[in-house]
Amino acid sequence: MPSFDTALFVGGTRFVGRHAVEAFRDAGYAVTTVSRGTHDDPFADRDGVDNYTGDRTVRADLAAARDAVEPDVVVDCVGLHPPEVRAATDVFADSRYVYVSSGSAYVPGDVPMREDETALHPCDPEQEAEDSPETYGPRKAECDRAVFAAAEAGVEAMAVRPMLVQGPHDYTERFGYWTNRVAEHDRVLVPGDGGSLLHRVSVRDLAAALLLVAEEGTPGEAYNAADRSAYTLDTSLDLIADALDTDVEVVTASERELAAHGVDPTAFPLYTPDPMLVSTEKLAALGWASTPPAESVAETARAHVDAGVTGPAGSLDRETEDAVLESLRG
Structure with missing residues (x-):
């Protein structure tokens, strides 16, 4: 050594x-x-x-x-x-x-x-x-x-x-946006089909x-x-809900449905239209291993709730989100 x-x-x-x-x-x-x-x-x-x-x-x-x-x-x-x-x-x-x-x-x-x-x-x-x-x-x-x-x-x-x-201590608050949504609301709007795959x-x-x-x-x-096991945006919300001992209904909206309310998918933190994944073989060959997603998400979600994190400036406001959610009920 x-x-x-x-x-x-x-x-x-x-x-x-x-x-x-x-x-x-x-x-x-x-x-x-x-x-x-x-x-x-x-x-x-x-x-x-x-x-x-x-x-x-x-x-x-x-x-x-x-x-x-x-x-x-x-x-x-x-x-x-x-x-x-x-x-x-x-x-x-x-x-x-x-x-x-x-x-x-x-x-x-x-x-x-x-x-x-x-x-x-x-x-x-x-x-x-x-x-x-x-x-x-x-x-x-x-x-x-x-x-x-x-x-x-x-x-x-x-x-x-x-x-x-x-x-914990993530000042960008990007994951904190989703933690706040799950912690405060029963229904949460997610762009696309929920399968946005951004490696973390x-x-x-x-x-x-x-x-x-x-x-x-x-x-x-x-x-x-990056995590050895990647997971989608909608899975993130389920993991957050489990960590906070609550339930969440993930409501997906297409680009067209969002555009009807003047919302672009990029207004949502962590959204990517195409998969963004990396190979981690080189780091693993040195002996590195990642924490299981359920464990790492739980630590992050609880820390964000304790710190009162709500999300980065410029994120989608809840009033607009509610309008989109209401339109999707029909």
Whole structure:
């Protein structure tokens, strides 16, 4: 087994990083997070976790954190622009560097999408500096290419590509939308036939994957992270209902039926018109396994209810949903 005991997280105080810090700490690592301090630090009073205030877009801040910590492993949770990742792989060239990428880096089409076969989005220089949702996938793809280039130059750099991540402390509230609907209403509107299939991963399982890749991954490789058992949107609602000990009637509506009320299917979080699935064979070969969906959904749903999560801004409002539901009764 590798002898690593010091980890530096670029980011690490909000969602994915928060859980990953816990996983590394539980594994015996001395952990330091680098963040700007714009969000509450959940580890402020925790032994074994230090914080270094710095801006990941400022190379000197990364270098100062490196010199202070001398990390065996670096986990980059907040690399959104290729120049940032190029700088990070250079600054941390003497560490094991794990970049948190995304399944959005892939050009959709393959079912499942595979690390060494499915094409990545192209990314032109103008897109590299953008922050729009439309350029998110291309930027993540270019960040992956920066990781691969660093590995070719001798850096022990790897990428982990999670699909949609869900779990406690998810500030995007996408899964929280559906949890709130099931918790508060007997009938819930679902677009299409309910079979929307978007691969997901528990945040705790992703944290375990990051630890495993940091210790056992091969430099220059990417690893998909997603549940070994995918499940549909309507199944999600049934699992939420079971977790909350309630019942739910899933009411489906076609694109035409939704359009009659000015509703687009994309107004629903987690909806995808085409299957978005990835192969997880590479990660499983390292010894990774995912939590059964019923268990991971239950943990997530209960945490969202306790936190009062209602869903992201811009989601379908209940008044419009009720109008659609009423029209479908006839």
